[in-house]
Each structure stands twice: as C-alpha cells, then as structure tokens.
Amino acid sequence: MKPYLREKKSFAFEDIPEDTCFEAGYLVTVNSGWRSRTPQIDNEKCIGCGQCYLYCPDGVIAMDGKTPVIDYDFCKGCGICAKICPKSAIELR
Ligand code: SF4
Numbered sequence: 015m016k017p018y019l020r021e022k023k024s025f026a027f028e029d030i031p032e033d034t035c036f037e038a039g040y041l042v043t044v045n046s047g048w049r050s051r052t053p054q055i056d057n058e059k060c061i062g063c064g065q066c067y068l069y070c071p072d073g074v075i076a077m078d079g080k081t082p083v084i085d086y087d088f089c090k091g092c093g094i095c096a097k098i099c100p101k102s103a104i105e106l107r
C-alpha cells in the first residue's frame with residue numbers, strides 16, 4: 015500500500031499517481047460538500063460523443079454505452095464538462 019504523497023519527505027518517480035484514480039480512498043476523498051455548482055446532463059440534447067468523459071479532470075464521468083453518468087460524490091463542479099460539450103447538453107445549476 016502506498017502512503018499519502020504529502021506524508022512523505024521524499025519520493026521516487028514510481029510513487030507518483032499515474033492518474034486521478036490512484037488507489038481510490040487514499041488520495042481521493044468525497045468532495046461533493048464543497049461543490050457550489052452541479053452539472054446536469056440533458057439526455058435529450060446529448061449525442062454520446064464522450065467529450066465530457068474525456069475532459070473531466072477528475073475522471074468522474076463514466077460512459078454507460080452512449081450515456082454519460084456523473085459521480086456526484088467526486089464532481090467538484092468545475093464546469094469543464096459543460097464548457098467542452100459540443101451540444102450544450104450540460105448545464106451548471
Ligand atoms: S463539473 Fe468538473 S468535476 Fe464535475 S463532472 Fe464536470 S468536469 Fe468533472
């Protein structure tokens with residue numbers, strides 16, 4: 015088990031997380047409490063292109079077939095998904 019990076023004085027290259035899902039539960043904590051805006055997907059407008067899935071910096075959008083699904087436990091409300099959506103199918107509320 016790798017320790018928190020912030021608890022280490024020095025670390026090797028292989029200690030650095032490869033992605034945002036590095037050992038979920040250690041570096042990743044539920045952050046929905048500090049989100050001030052919530053993205054809502056309009057499935058009528060969505061064409062299932064997956065751009066929101068690809069661009070979400072926290073990797074919290076999963077594709078269920080052609081349908082994007084947001085994990086609101088970890089979405090921080092940054093709005094990048096709404097900005098990148100070519101169909102304006104995501105609205106921040
Ligand atoms: S608001 Fe930000 S963190 Fe939340 S799903 Fe969209 S891109 Fe990801």
Ligand code: SF4
Pocket residue numbers: 055059060061062063064065066067082098099100101102103104
């Ligand atoms: S970027 Fe927009 S159109 Fe593409 S999958 Fe996401 S919500 Fe749907």
